[in-house]
Amino acid sequence: MPRINCPQCKREFVYRIVKDAPHFPFCSERCKLVDLGAWLDEQYRIEEPVNPEALNRIEKNGEGKENE
Template structure:
């Protein structure tokens, strides 16, 4: 039986199937929302610049005139 730990509260969960843990990797909806809130308020961030090739940002319509 797979075991995983909720990244928000640390609770250990054991599930037979993925469907048994709808909020995976979180243990519940609350922990999922706490994590989202941390991203939104800036507690979590990507601290290093992204590397690789990315498509150019499309120019605004008024810039094309």
């Protein structure tokens, strides 16, 4: 069976025919979308979703600076 390395996450995966790999040449829809997004934005996106805690921290920091 042919082996291929996903161009996005570099994980090796195996397929019998291209039909078996609906997201060929990517291992998954996620990698396909990430790569597509990277092309559209012309840069790679952060893979983890922004977590609300980090946003809160940024907002608090902004307020702190305004108060000073």
